[in-house]
Amino acid sequence: MSSRSFYLLLLVASCALAQNATQPGKFHVEHPTLLNLGFEWPISGDVNRNATVAVKFRKVGDAAWRDALPLVRIGGENVYRRRENLDYTVPQGFAGSILNLQPGTEYECNFVMTDPDGVTGQATHTVKVKTRIEPQPYAGGRTLHVYPPDYFGPRQEPSFTGILDAYYGAGLGDWSVVWERRAKPGDTLLLHAGLYRPERLDYVDPMMAPFDGSMSLTLKGTAEKPITIKAAGDGEVVLDGDNNHRLFDVMASAHHIFEGLTFRNTDVAIFAGQKEVIGAVGLTVKNCRFENIGFGVWTEFGGSSDFYIADNLFLGRDDRFRLIGWGGRQRQPGGNTWKEPLYKSHRMVSYYAIKVYGQGHVIAHNSIAYFHDAIGISTYGTPPTDPDHRASSIDIYNNDMHMFNDDFVETDGGVHNVRVFNNRGTNSAMGGYSSQPVFGGPVYFIRNTLYHSPNGVAFKFSAKPAGLFVYHNTIIGEHNASDTSSNVHYRNNLFLGRDTPDKGIMRVGNSTDINTSDYNGYRLNKGVKEQYGWLMPAKGQKIYEAKPGDWKSFATLAEFQAATGQETHSREVDYDIFEKLTPPDPSKIHAVYHAMDINLKLKPGSKAVDAGIAIPGVNDGFIGKAPDLGAHEVGAPPLRYGPRWLTWQPFYR
Numbered sequence: 001m002s003s004r005s006f007y008l009l010l011l012v013a014s015c016a017l018a019q020n021a022t023q024p025g026k027f028h029v030e031h032p033t034l035l036n037l038g039f040e041w042p043i044s045g046d047v048n049r050n051a052t053v054a055v056k057f058r059k060v061g062d063a064a065w066r067d068a069l070p071l072v073r074i075g076g077e078n079v080y081r082r083r084e085n086l087d088y089t090v091p092q093g094f095a096g097s098i099l100n101l102q103p104g105t106e107y108e109c110n111f112v113m114t115d116p117d118g119v120t121g122q123a124t125h126t127v128k129v130k131t132r133i134e135p136q137p138y139a140g141g142r143t144l145h146v147y148p149p150d151y152f153g154p155r156q157e158p159s160f161t162g163i164l165d166a167y168y169g170a171g172l173g174d175w176s177v178v179w180e181r182r183a184k185p186g187d188t189l190l191l192h193a194g195l196y197r198p199e200r201l202d203y204v205d206p207m208m209a210p211f212d213g214s215m216s217l218t219l220k221g222t223a224e225k226p227i228t229i230k231a232a233g234d235g236e237v238v239l240d241g242d243n244n245h246r247l248f249d250v251m252a253s254a255h256h257i258f259e260g261l262t263f264r265n266t267d268v269a270i271f272a273g274q275k276e277v278i279g280a281v282g283l284t285v286k287n288c289r290f291e292n293i294g295f296g297v298w299t300e301f302g303g304s305s306d307f308y309i310a311d312n313l314f315l316g317r318d319d320r321f322r323l324i325g326w327g328g329r330q331r332q333p334g335g336n337t338w339k340e341p342l343y344k345s346h347r348m349v350s351y352y353a354i355k356v357y358g359q360g361h362v363i364a365h366n367s368i369a370y371f372h373d374a375i376g377i378s379t380y381g382t383p384p385t386d387p388d389h390r391a392s393s394i395d396i397y398n399n400d401m402h403m404f405n406d407d408f409v410e411t412d413g414g415v416h417n418v419r420v421f422n423n424r425g426t427n428s429a430m431g432g433y434s435s436q437p438v439f440g441g442p443v444y445f446i447r448n449t450l451y452h453s454p455n456g457v458a459f460k461f462s463a464k465p466a467g468l469f470v471y472h473n474t475i476i477g478e479h480n481a482s483d484t485s486s487n488v489h490y491r492n493n494l495f496l497g498r499d500t501p502d503k504g505i506m507r508v509g510n511s512t513d514i515n516t517s518d519y520n521g522y523r524l525n526k527g528v529k530e531q532y533g534w535l536m537p538a539k540g541q542k543i544y545e546a547k548p549g550d551w552k553s554f555a556t557l558a559e560f561q562a563a564t565g566q567e568t569h570s571r572e573v574d575y576d577i578f579e580k581l582t583p584p585d586p587s588k589i590h591a592v593y594h595a596m597d598i599n600l601k602l603k604p605g606s607k608a609v610d611a612g613i614a615i616p617g618v619n620d621g622f623i624g625k626a627p628d629l630g631a632h633e634v635g636a637p638p639l640r641y642g643p644r645w646l647t648w649q650p651f652y653r
Helices: 003-020 163-167 173-177 557-564
Strands: 022-024 037-045 052-059 072-074 078-081 086-089 093-098 106-114 124-130 143-147 159-161 188-191 194-196 227-231 237-249 256-259 262-274 284-286 289-299 308-310 313-315 352-356 362-364 367-371 373-377 392-397 400-404 416-421 424-428 433-435 439-446 449-451 459-461 466-471 474-476 479-491 494-496 506-510 516-518 521-523 532-535 552-554
Touching: 037 106, 037 392, 037 416, 052 093, 072 439, 072 466, 093 106, 093 416, 093 439, 143 163, 159 163, 163 188, 163 227, 352 367, 367 373, 373 400, 459 466, 459 479, 532 557, 552 557
Parallel strands: 143 159, 143 188, 188 227, 194 237, 227 256, 237 262, 256 284, 262 289, 284 308, 289 313, 289 352, 308 362, 313 367, 352 373, 362 392, 367 400, 392 416, 400 424, 416 439, 424 449, 433 459, 439 466, 449 474, 466 479, 474 494, 479 506, 479 516, 494 521, 506 532
Antiparallel strands: 022 037, 037 093, 052 106, 072 093, 078 086, 106 124, 532 552
16 A cells, blocks of 8 residues: 555545534523423534443532433434424434422532544533422512402402503503503512403404403513402402403513413414514413313414423313314425315314423413314424524423314424323324424433324324434324434333224334333234334435335234344233223224223233333332333322312313
8 A cells, every 4th residue: 555545545544533412502401391301412523422421410519420312313303394394304403301309409410421433622511400390479569459340348458440450550541551650570460260262353442452352471580579459369360351362471481470360252362473583481370270262372473481381171162972083284395286174174173271382381281172283392493593482391281181183182383302201191083192393302201191083193203303202102093104303212102002993003114223122011903914114224324205105014013022132021911901991983983082081090010011111210119029001000109190289170061
């Protein structure tokens, strides 16, 4: 070999080594929630994707460290939907969560990056982060007593007629926008019992909301001194929109609490942010009722942050007695021609109960029924580059969801560290839990349940989502995805078929070679030849536009295991793993089932018990030799769904 050739070879090797080495970027701590912490760490290099980040944590003051899930290696995944001109490539880096923490607690979190090819720059970070607590009214502020317009009895002082009188000192008619006596941070507007309904077609409306009946709240509280609007406790407080479009507009506000109120008869109860305009910060809505509404709480603004929406009851306007999917004419791909639906469409009289974008939101312990969708992250499109203005660090948990034309939970615009866990879903016409798409992840689906989704799409992974982790879910139905996704991992789940004709139990399309599935339980559909469908690229290959012939189908789990190397520790199960469970009838697609009648608890000693794998931060403290499959661990305390004040079942016959 000539010296020139030798030096060229050395140069090539040196360049390859430089590309494979990892250069860490700026470490980012996302907005904390009550129970979880999220982190992002951008990088360059690591072309061969063999860098890792180990994570451990401890309460400040504790001596012992605990292991958490490692950060997820993301980057290079192509997320797109051509007809909406969406085309996004996930930036190189790591992201991930430390799960199942305690509220109001400071933690020391340690991150160590390693790469066999070397790390250039700061490879270790140790940060202290405190989880949030449930927002509370400020105890030292003023109490402003608010009464409805038709109240003429004795009053506690200082007293006001209607919310805007106390909030702004607003006048009547044209003077309703003269705000010379504003509420202060820390004030509590204590609403006494009665009906608060704007007479919006009255020029001198006593609620100070003429013409549209909408109340705009723009003041700024603080985290320590929020502005609170709550029921006084002397009877029900009803905020009635009189069938107007928008009852409250809070999209310029900061740190407001709505508590113990009833919202009804409006298209949008609380509007909290418009895309690329402005949004709310620190909005809390708790222990409230929403009735006959089209939308409960809604923000589209990337800078909206730190919402706490918990322990509420949302009742939409959709059909209570039959499950109906959505339809309507849809545009054909690649043109402007339209096709009619294959089934009759419904009129969308209620959209979402809760829809958010931004960081740090907590949506927990709500009961929701009769909407198009229950809970969603705005589909939004290409995420903002500012990490504080994109959908990350969002918790959706312990919600009870009943009767939807589309899905239970949509993470469709999520970017990093979206946690969907401990939710119960019963009756969804089109799908259950959706990522359409997710822009890198991770998004965690943990211990959720699904019963009766006639479309056979338990997890709607569409528009090429990336970074999905599906752990410990109990699905009574099939999981059949027609699109491909990247960096998706299934562990400890149960998928039980309903004997749906011509439909297998599982069909998964993978865009990259790093998707995995194992330690799951499957109940096959009788009389179906192709039970498992799998699209898996060869090592290093990416398939984003898969052809029908690329899919491989298998009749048994053993065939699937042998051909793909996946599901090595998985098993086939039947309904005898449960204490007592009857599956939904696949021929009755419009039927309505009730969670009270459904028992998803495992039978001790069944094939699903002790059949899972330990996952740090997810199933710590499991009972027995190994974690159980599905959402419910035998011997563990039962999960509590819906509002913690609710002592009766709102969705039963």
